[in-house]
Amino acid sequence: MVHPADDRAARLTRAMVHADLDALLGLTAHLWSRPSKNVYTLLLPIFQAAQEGGLSLLRPPQDFHAWLLTAARRPGVTGVPVRPNTVRTRLNLLSRLYDHLIDEGLISSGHPMRGLQRPPAEPSTRPLPVPEDISKLLALTDTAEHLPLHVALTLIYRHAFQVTELLSLTWGAYEPRDGTLLRRRNITRLSREAHHALDRLYARAGAAYAQEHERLFPYTDHDTLRKGIFQVSWGQAPFISPTDLRKASLRDFPHTLESAGFAPGSQQQFQRAVTLAEQALTRAAPGQEE
Incomplete structure (x- = not known):
């Protein structure tokens, strides 16, 4: 009988290699402070780009950062151009996922997004509380x-x-x-x-x-x-x-x-x-x- 921890690791690995976002969110629901539907919508463009390009998100190529920034800027289902803060949110969610994979022992070669230059944050126009x-x-x-x-x-x-x-x-x-x-x-x-x-x-x-x-x-x-x-x-x-x-x-x-x-x-x-x-x-x- 396969140990539950080994089965989970295998399922996480398959989901990342094949960019299967549905399977991945089913295994990582506890990670997110946002509703899963919101996480899905935000990460979908990156995972779609990985599927289209046959790219493994578990073992990304050397030019991963350039590819990732392009994928993170893809419009969502509405087709509206993506604002820098949305790009940053997408990247933060993916980074959190990589943190978890490192904790699970599925990545041992360092964080794939280490050193990534994120787009500058847009200043908020909403005033802060006194x-x-x-x-x-x-x-x-x-x-x-x-x-x-x-x-x-x-x-x-x-x-x-x-x-x-x-x-x-x-x-x-x-x-x-x-x-x-x-x-x-x-x-x-x-x-x-x-x-x-x-x-x-x-x-x-x-x-x-x-x-x-x-x-x-x-x-x-x-x-x-x-x-x-x-x-x-x-x-x-x-x-x-x-x-x-x-x-x-x-x-x-x-x-x-x-x-x-x-x-x-x-x-x-x-x-x-x-x-x-x-x-x-x-x-x-x-x-x-x-």
Whole structure:
């Protein structure tokens, strides 16, 4: 009888070699903070290009980066030209998939997208929330009922967590003695506020008896986290999306690569993200409009 892990590895391998997106998403549904239908729509042009060219995404050729940038710019089903931020989202999803394949031991020669020059991000025209509104939202969630949401928002605001890495956190990644948290790309020593908030959730999970493989948060994807924010803030405070809260973190705190979860050596990418956050318009709080 084939071991389940070996069968899964074989199925992942076949899906990547043959660019079978349907099979692949069936095996990797747990990876995505977005709905699977959205991931499918975004990745489809890349996988279609691989099928048409007979290209193996598991063992891509030497000119893979040039090919990938062209494939990622292909219009979707609507035929509308693709904006740079959509290209970046497609590439980020594929990069997340490669991270998983490396973790599974299916790629051992290094990340296929390492060193890829992504198109510059388009500056957002949506204003970021002011610190006063962020503080109000954090105060609204600072209750026993909403503690998981409070901790999630605190980690996003204090340490620029992405939703994907936030939802994949387990108690085995947390060291309560010094407040360090193992993230996707590095280890972050938490701020006093984040350490205190997470310790409260840790105590609720059983402290030293918390199961290492138990996830910290109950949210299944990006949408369920957004819904939690919406329900708490409705009629009490402006809605703040996780994406805007992360940008506000880069704007409001003097981060390092480690504190913001960026990979070692990604100083240029980190500085670009900080600059974009600092240049973003800030949503005026009530009574502060000019």
